[in-house]
Amino acid sequence: MPAISRLALVLTVAVLGLPAAAAPGDTLATVRSAAGAVKVVEVAAGLETPWSLAFLPDGRMLVTERPGRMRIVSPDGQVSAPVAGVPAVHARSQAGLLDVVLGPDFARDRRIYFSYAEPTPGGARTAVARAVLDADGLRLTGVERLFAQNEDPGGGAHWGSRLVFGRDGTLFVTLGDRYSYRDQAQDLGSHLGKVVRIAADGSVPPDNPFVGRAGAMPEIWSYGHRNVQGAALHPQSGALWTHEHGPQGGDEVNLTLAGRNYGWPVITYGREYITGFRIGEGSARADVEPPLTQWTPSIAPSGMAFYTGDAFPQWRGSLFVGALRGSMLVRLSLDGNRIAGEERLLRELGQRIRDVRQGPDGLLYLLDESDGHILRLEPGG
Template sequence: MPILLLLLSLLATPLAAEYRVLPLAQGLHHPWGLVELPSGELLVSERRGRLLRLSVNGNPTTITGLPTLTNAGQGGLLDLALHPNFANNRWLYFSYSQPGKGGSGTAVARAQLHGSTLRNVEVIFVQHPKTSGSAHFGSRLVFDNQGYLFITTGERYHSRDMAQRLDNHLGKILRLHDDGTVPADNPFIHTPNAKPEIWSYGHRNIQGAAIHPHSGVLWTHEHGPRGGDEVNLIKAGANYGWPLVTHGREYSGGVISQNTHLDGMEDPLWVWVPSIAPSGMLFYRGQHFPQWQNSLFVGALAGRKLVRLTLDGPKIIGEQALLEELDVRIRTLVQAKDGGIYLLTDETNGQLLKLLPAIDE
């Protein structure tokens, strides 16, 4: 279905006293990643393997030059990130499910964006091993304030025990230089048989990641199974427990582990039981919503809402549900340069929405 651009002034929908929602586009097929270019244009990835450039007027152009990927289940073209110096070097980073021996796995590439074409494509990370199945690719990309690139992965669902081992990339957070080389101070770089890219381990399926605006530390959230979604503050070399520690159960209702805490493993900052299926993560720092400054926003797929978490330093002290009126699966959150919040909805007829302050009467 072609993208249908909507008349913003006519279709702005006031849903609460604090905000209104502008529909920018629909007809997006399971959109996943979103970045705003210096020009104000937007790039949107569709999981099926299409990368779109939306002009400031909303006109779409398909970007060519993507590598071969596997479009199946939760896999496909996934997250997007701009190099911190994108305005000068044009490097766009993207994650995707890469086919190969043994099945598929999360990979990350970078390419220089020129108009509607990707040039000088370089694959800078390949998950080992590749496995069968089409679930739990993780796949958020985040640059920190020092220019390091963090990559989140999943444990590929049927390989959960691999999350506790350091000889693979499944169920991990990786930390790289912008060219894909490994930083010399990564925590396991001198550990025999460990993958040197690993920053933390014991994760299930991370689809939300953001840098805290004051501490500069990476925060993430990950999907639990039947319950047990988590928000975590990430520490170098730390073990986050999966599957030895969990607040969730098997989808059948069976027990995964009796442990919700084990010594030597990090406890989550926040847990959802039942699961909301979190995806997308944003520390709000804009001017449109001063009352939301430094709140942590999380999209919910199964929960079909936007969650605002209030913070007290490194602690989460409260939760507010927003946008339940829309009844949509929220995949991705990005703060707009003007202080609004962009949202992507995960549907075959997915939407690009923008959250703005309510219009004064």
Template sequence: MFRHLFFASLSLFLLGACNASTDASEPRPYQVEVLTDGLSHPWSMAFLPGGEVLITEKAGRLRIWRDGKLLENTVSGLPDIHPTGQGGLLDLALHPDFADNRWLYFSYVANHEGDATTHVARGRYRDARLSDVEVLFIAEPAGDTGRHFGSRLVFDQDGYLYLTVGDRGEQPRAQDLSDHAGGTHRLHADGRIPDDNPFVDRDDVKPSFYTYGNRNAQGMTVHPDTGVIWQVEHGPRGGDELNIIEAGNNYGWPVITYGINYSGSQIGEGITHKEGMEQPVHYWDPSIAPSGLAVYTGDAFPDWQGNFFVGALAHEHLARLVLEDNKVVKEEKLLEERGERIRDVRQGPDGLLWILTDESNGSLLRLKPATDSRP
């Protein structure tokens, strides 16, 4: 069991670590390269064989970065997308055998039975066009809020597809297993339900559920060495979480939380621990609004190997987390000086960190060593 229970002394230590930042007198080990700007609230990216990078814009456009430039033409063949509130065209994931089958997976918000909800679809990508598009998942019931669509996608090392759905801003939905909201879901690559999903034998549960009690997870990754699925989720006012995702677990929202309502009132039972509900590996108070999560394993930054990187929307920085035995022992804030919302972070095929800023004139950034002179 990977979970780590927070004792009071450790909580105080971690909260102090959350406020740590780079000593301005120390030389930075990295430089920031702006690969392009001109993106409208980008949300996700995918690295294709051959060097292309696909980038989603929340408004519903799929952009192409190629040979150092952002192309004017967008990818055609997308289904109808309904940008509303926090929703639109969101995450991207490549099939593990993308080089052979060309399946590109994407999450988006569209109308369903009169309201908006999270969808996951796939299509074959070739020459700036999607074909054979098919919808694999629709979060039901749809809702009339524009909040908390979740929408991160990852494939694990066995080829299963994981996707997140937020609570849609309606807290009790995250504890209702007859409702797709507020959890992590697991599918086969073609959308079928795996026979060994944790609740597949229960008639009162949506069989795609893998975990529940998740408020709004917008960062998820598979650790390349251990295969463990890690996830970050937004808390309310405080209480953002870093979790290890394990089959059947209840992560407690909204019954337990380290946050409070935006009004200052308590949430749920007003407690942080309860039997049968998981504790986070790490939490943030105040909230950083985490979106995007990567584990760094490249050679360009040897001192960062094994570190976790989390985008911060609210406090506008990139968080570097140092973990030992699945405990966060150090946190450093990068890119604070840019004053930009960090939406996504990935390790690229070049072993460098690639970052998207969630702005009306958003940027694709790359971190490379301070001494690196590559073009």
């Protein structure tokens, strides 16, 4: 495309807020925010249903695609061939290859950890594996499955699957209720609808809250969850924060504490999809942890990151959440553990934001599930 024509296209997009057929490095739009003008820059394109992004030490990005592929993306937007050695995944509806994070000792051992829908004779289940990444050779070696849910129903919904390493080196794994099995979220003998905590080798940490309790799965950290697709450590306290999908209403942000019950499906703000009837017995109960905030109507949150960078000083300390149904990026301003305010960004673009990460450059990176883009937010000048 001639330079003048490309410039005209980009300017049109910036004014109208429309997605562009642009090249890596192009500004797709400039949008307003409380921090001033923000440029939305295309980093890479051509991905198929990207789900998660992790930054490698050399600036490249490791990206999962839900159909079952990993790719390496260079800083200038070149997308590699698929990485070999990824195990078979159950790629159906919401299922497939999901989150990926670098291990705590990646610089030494090159280990990555990833979650996926593992096919079984009875159906499928959320599983977690680790492997050694050869980023130049585009292959995984030494793949080890570390954890799998103890139930494997059929169906393609509610896998959870966010992975977060705690400061002590243990790994938090979020697990969905698999939609039709929501009552299991209250059953400590089931992994469905839970957040679990395992050691980096897959073993059970002895200080998990239900270790030694009869009838309880020892991996469980918290329970009463529906479908947690956002998780991050608070940068000051190191506490685990999560968010989860409600049905019709009741998307929640939670401070996710050891041994606590988060209510689903007994205590919830949600309603049934078909009838619109309230689910459960109400929205509060003394033994259930209340959400820090909730969205009704639902925004379908996915991906989450605390912002600690210098590029946007006014955003420092904020929590960013991608929204699928809401087609936007939500910024939550915080006062300690209290949600003090909300700003809705990028609604002009109308993209399904699947993942949110802060890059090593202090900028925010987004996975756009709609068009297979990696996007970067920069100060607009």
